Structures are given as structure tokens and as C-alpha cells.
Amino acid sequence: xxxxxxxxxxxxxxxxxxxxxxxxxxxxxxxxxxxxxxxxxxxxxxxxxxxxxxxxxxxxxxxxxxxxxxxxxxxxxxxxxxxxxxxxxxxxxxxxxxxxxxxxxxxxxxxxxxxxxxxxxxxxxxxxxxxxxxxxxxxxxxxxxxxxxxxxxxxxxxxxxxxxxxxxxxxxxxxxxxxxxxxxxxxxxxxxx
Amino acid sequence: xxxxxxxxxxxxxxxxxxxxxxxxxxxxxxxxxxxxxxxxxxxxxxxxxxxxxxxxxxxxxxxxxxxxxxxxxxxxxxxxxxxxxxxxxxxxxxxxxxxxxxxxxxxxxxxxxxxxxxxxxxxxxxxxxxxxxxxxxxxxxxxxxxxxxxxxxxxxxxxxxxxxxxxxxxxxxxxxxxxxxxxxxxxxxxxxxxxxxxxxxxxxxxxxxxxxxxxxxxxxxxxxxxxxxxxxxxxxxxxxxxxxxxxxxxxxxxxxx
Numbered sequence: 002x003x004x005x006x007x008x009x010x011x012x013x014x015x016x017x018x019x020x021x022x023x024x025x026x027x028x029x030x031x032x033x034x035x036x037x038x039x040x041x042x043x044x045x046x047x048x049x050x051x052x053x054x055x056x057x058x059x060x061x062x063x064x065x066x067x068x069x070x071x072x073x074x075x076x077x078x079x080x081x082x083x084x085x086x087x088x089x090x091x092x093x094x095x096x097x098x099x100x101x102x103x104x105x106x107x108x109x110x111x112x113x114x115x116x117x118x119x120x121x122x123x124x125x126x127x128x129x130x131x132x133x134x135x136x137x138x139x140x141x142x143x144x145x146x147x148x149x150x151x152x153x154x155x156x157x158x159x160x161x162x163x164x165x166x167x168x169x170x171x172x173x174x175x176x177x178x179x180x181x182x183x184x185x186x187x188x189x190x191x192x193x194x
Numbered sequence: 195x196x197x198x199x200x201x202x203x204x205x206x207x208x209x210x211x212x213x214x215x216x217x218x219x220x221x222x223x224x225x226x227x228x229x230x231x232x233x234x235x236x237x238x239x240x241x242x243x244x245x246x247x248x249x250x251x252x253x254x255x256x257x258x259x260x261x262x263x264x265x266x267x268x269x270x271x272x273x274x275x276x277x278x279x280x281x282x283x284x285x286x287x288x289x290x291x292x293x294x295x296x297x298x299x300x301x302x303x304x305x306x307x308x309x310x311x312x313x314x315x316x317x318x319x320x321x322x323x324x325x326x327x328x329x330x331x332x333x334x335x336x337x338x339x340x341x342x343x344x345x346x347x348x349x350x351x352x353x354x355x356x357x358x359x360x361x362x363x364x365x366x367x368x369x370x371x372x373x374x375x376x377x378x379x380x381x382x383x384x385x386x387x388x389x390x391x392x393x394x395x396x397x398x399x400x401x402x403x404x405x406x407x408x409x410x411x412x413x414x415x416x417x418x419x420x421x422x423x424x425x426x427x428x429x430x431x432x433x434x435x436x437x438x439x440x441x442x443x444x445x446x447x448x449x450x451x
Contacts, residue, residue: 026233029229029233033226033229037218037222037225037226038218041216041218041221041222041225042214042216042218045216045218046211046216051216051217051220051221054216054221055221055224055225058221058225059225059228059229062225062229063229063232066229066233092420093418095420096371096373096404096418096419096420097404097405097418129214129215129216132210132211132214147211150211151208151211151212152211172200172201175201176200176201179201179203179204179207179208180204182204182207182211183204183206183207186207186210
């Protein structure tokens with residue numbers, strides 16, 4: 002999977018960011034610069050609500066700052082640690098909504114708002130609508146793995162470690178999810194290339 | 195390798211996922227400013243000393259931010275700035291649930307611009323997974339009550355300690371989860387939504403941010419749900435009304451104890 006691997010290799014240059022236990026303002030800036038886009042995209046792919054994504058993204062970095070001293074390079078890479086936090090924040094968000102993610106998304110799909118918010122319009126104008134509609138049809142697990150792979154840029158082995166499943170299982174879910182996305186995109190009239 | 199080749203079948207979809215622009219830049223400055231403000235006012239640091247990893251951390255930040263800024267305004271001879279007034283006026287109600295304060299706002303805190311740079315020290319907050327209710331009680335140093343009834347099929351899965359003052363009990367049924375967070379010591383949450391109160395099983399029960407909260411034996415209980423169907427009042431009444439220190443009353447619910 003060349004594209005994702007290339008993406009990940011660009012991301013994976015920042016281990017040197019974490020070189021001490023105290024988070025200085027410079028270090029915070031570095032971490033924010035290096036990870037902000039990936040975290041934001043990871044959240045967007047999971048919830049498709051940019052206002053809420055902003056809020057959750059902020060929560061992720063708050064927790065990273067607060068927990069920075071507890072990060073141990075021996076246990077995991079910094080980005081795996083950071084995306085474990087991001088995953089937990091998104092999970093808490095779903096819990097607090099007290100709804101099963103894919104059910105609420107399906108419900109939204111059925112009644113696509115005739116008056117989309119400004120943020121949603123931006124997504125639509127950028128031509129991403131078909132992709133987000135297709136993502137909504139995935140189960141929470143599939144969507145999480147797709148987000149970790151293509152938005153967070155994590156390797157299959159890292160995703161497996163985060164979710165407590167095997168790398169082979171991650172591969173299977175990825176394949177199944179991409180197949181579903183492909184089908185949904187085609188049905189939605191998306192033209193590849 | 196076979197899997198990698200299979201994924202290659204969908205390289206156009208992969209490319210779309212990788213290259214899709216979600217307008218992250220549009221939100222970047224606002225998020226950065228919010229974080230910078232919280233670091234400079236010590237909000238994140240103070241929050242973790244009190245909360246020790248409990249959920250709703252961010253909301254608690256707001257309470258402290260209000261307190262800090264209110265204090266600044268008063269010390270300054272009521273020379274409250276427009277920003278300060280905006281923050282103070284945004285608080286529309288407080289609800290006390292045991293050791294927890296629910297602060298209700300009518301809007302989000304406004305963004306603040308600041309050029310000052312401060313230390314950004316982090317504060318430790320540990321979580322630790324444990325197996326049995328007995329261990330959780332030992333760690334909390336309290337023989338706290340737990341549900342002896344949950345809707346059919348739910349089983350106790352594990353507990354997660356959040357520092358020394360909070361423990362989360364996790365129950366599952368297939369993909370459905372129920373989390374019960376017990377905490378002692380002061381903490382708080384905030385919401386811009388409605389805070390509802392009901393008397394259930396003789397207790398004042400609060401509903402805020404989709405969380406069900408009540409006080410019992412000096413502890414605050416927070417019930418989180420991730421399931422297809424929300425619990426109705428009758429179900430909640432049964433859960434709250436059958437709380438007991440005798441977890442082994444129900445072997446199906448607590449197979450590990």
C-alpha cells in the first residue's frame with residue numbers, strides 16, 4: 002500500500018521531538034505543529050462534525066500536555082501514545098452521546114440536513130461529500146481503523162497494538178472497509194481519478 | 195503481503211483517504227490559542243492535580259478559568275474587562291452532586307489572545323487496570339456499593355483506577371458498554387446543554403452531557419453508556435435502587451469476583 006506508507010514515512014520523522022520530560026513552550030509548539038493535522042483529520046473521519054472535531058482535538062492536546070510526564074518511550078512510540086489518547090477522547094465522546102456511532106450516522110444519512118452548517122458546506126464544496134457519506138456506512142471499528150491508517154498514518158502493527166487485535170485482523174478489516182468504501186463511492190457517483 | 199496486495203486493489207480509495215483536505219487549517223489557530231491560554235493560566239496543570247485523569251477534564255478547566263479570571267477582576271478593583279464580563283455572564287447555573295459541581299454555561303468561553311509565555315509543566319495522572327471489585331475497593335480504601343443488577347446480558351469486565359480518588363467500573367454486553375465512574379474529592383463538569391434533575395430510587399439524579407450523575411455514601415457516581423438503547427428511568431431506577439456492597443449477590447454480572 003504505497004500511498005499510506007509514503008504518508009506514514011513523512012509523519013514518522015519526529016521522534017526527536019520527545020527528548021525530555023518537561024514540556025517547554027518550544028516542545029509544545031513542535032508537537033502541535035507535527036501532529037495537529039493528523040489528529041484533526043483522525044477525529045474528522047470519525048465524527049464528521051468539524052465544530053465538534055475542533056473541540057475534541059483541543060481535548061487531545063490538553064491531555065497530551067497534562068500527561069506528558071507519564072509518557073514512556075520504552076512502552077511505545079510517541080505517536081502511538083498520542084493516538085491512544087485521541088482514540089480514548091473519541092470513545093468518550095461517543096459514550097457521552099449515549100448512542101451507537103454507526104446508528105446515529107445512519108440516521109443522519111437518512112435525513113441529510115437541507116440546511117447544512119457552514120462547516121459542512123465547506124466539506125461539500127471541497128468535493129469530500131461522497132467520501133464522508135461512504136465513511137458513515139462503516140461500523141465504528143472499521144471507521145476507526147480506516148482513520149488510524151489513512152488519517153493518523155499509523156502502521157498496521159501500531160493499529161493492532163492500540164486496539165489489542167492482531168496485525169492480520171487489522172489487514173482484514175482494512176480490506177473489507179476499503180471494499181465497502183469503494184462500493185459506496187461508486188454507488189454515490191464518485192468518479193475515480 | 196497478500197493483504198497488502200489486496201489493499202492495492204483500492205489504491206484510488208486509499209489516495210482519496212490520504213489526500214482529502216478536512217480544512218484543518220481553518221481551526222488550527224483557534225485550537226492553538228485555546229491551548230496556549232490554558233497553559234498560561236495554569237488551567238491544565240491545576241486541573242490534573244484535582245482530577246487525576248477523570249473524564250470531562252476539559253469541562254473542569256472552564257470552571258477553574260472562570261475562577262481565576264473572576265479573581266483577577268476583583269483584585270483589580272472591579273475593573274473587569276469586556277472579556278471578563280463575558281466569561282462571568284456565561285455561567286447560568288451551578289448544581290452540586292456530592293463532591294461534584296456541574297456548571298452550566300449559556301455559551302462557550304471566548305477565545306483570548308495573549309503574547310505572554312509561561313512554563314508548560316505537565317502534572318502526572320495515572321491509570322491502572324485491575325480485575326476485581328475487591329481490588330478496586332482496596333485501592334479506593336472504601337467499601338463502595340456497586341450495581342447488583344444491570345439489563346440482561348451485561349457482565350462486569352474490568353476496573354480502571356484513575357489516580358487514587360476515582361475508579362471506573364466497566365460492564366459490557368457484545369459491543370454495548372456501560373461505564374460507572376466513582377470518585378471522591380472535589381471535581382466538576384460543565385455543560386452548555388440542559389441539566390435535568392429527577393428523583394430516582396430516592397436519590398437526586400442529574401442528567402448532563404449525556405451522563406447520569408448521583409451521590410451515594412459520599413462518592414459521586416457517573417454512569418456512561420454506549421449502547422443501542424438508552425436506559426429509561428425505570429431501568430435507571432432498578433440500577434440505582436439495587437446498588438449494594440454485596441457484588442457477589444449476582445454471579446452472572448460479576449463472574450470474576
